[in-house]
Amino acid sequence: MNYGRTYNFSAGPAMMPEPVLEEIRDEMMNYRGSGMCVMEMSHRSKVFQQIVDEAEADLRALMNIPDNYKVLFMQGGATLQFAAIPWNLMKNGKAVYIETGAWSKKAIAEAKKYGEVIVAASSKDRNFSYIPDVSDLDIPEDADYVYICENETIHGLTYQQLPNTKGHILVSDQSSMFLSKPCNVADYGMIYAGVQKNVGPAGMSVIIIREDLIREDLDPKMPVYMRYDIQAANGSMYNTPNCWAIYCCGKVFHYLREIGGLEEMARRNEEKAKILYDFLDSSKMFRGTVEKKDRSLMNVPFVTESAELDAEVVKATKAAGYDNLKGHKSVGGLRASIYNAMPKEGVVALVEFLKKFEAEYNK
């Protein structure tokens, strides 16, 4: 059906799969004979418990999450986790962070409030246009964890290879790449993601954490909400969770299983990204800003020769029905976020538009 929807290249909140939105619409007034909308339901009801259980089961199946990992659904976005991670995981008060862009910088600034932060590698010297060498980091023996932002949403870079943590646990912010490709959960101590980038509506984070890292001997001043032990012991329902986000994300988890899982999703994402990067590499007007080897499949920043022309292109794309292509204010230029739910047709149409723009400009 044609709903008159735009190709929305927003970095987040972002597009959701159309079949999922249709299902949500169909269940809006009366969820499966319950006589109410999910938004109106008690989180303590049997019918809602089933929604949570199914969402977790689908996510576990999708990612092959081992049994010794807990799945938590928490509010506060990824930003709350910037504080929750050091507060929950710093036993020795020391952690190693890799600085690759805006989101790792924010995580570092927050972690510094709770303990010693060692920035063991950074790509600040070249404006975060590459992933630094992380194969042989200087990691103190007593560091509690190694932290990465696995896909930097604003700068558009991603890790092809995880850091050598030398036996320390790895904590990864996967917000803007969560479920974009297969992921071996056992490589991590903890994975987390704000869901509004690549999964569902804003207002929730998914946390996947190895059980033995969940501690109870925590700072007594810590807000009860932020304690992973309390969240885990109460099935993410110590208090009222974001019921709506859990419901919508559950539908997306299920949808991803139905289309063939994360292998199929990765295949589609690689195909889409290649179309856009191939164009950027062949264009004389546009160029990508990230070193080829570290390019993100999800967020594609690019520029022209001038800020004025960048602005002109953004304006033209918007007028043509391609929304949210303006680069983040800290970086400028343009950025196309092509998450899971962006159809290939959207990327093809954008590239055709940019090609035409370039040809007409050069006339």
Ligand SMILES: *Cc1c(COP(=O)(O)O)cnc(C)c1O
């Ligand atoms: C958007 C984003 C965040 C912040 O998410 P909020 O849910 O707004 O707190 C953190 N990390 C990454 C990688 C992001 O893309």
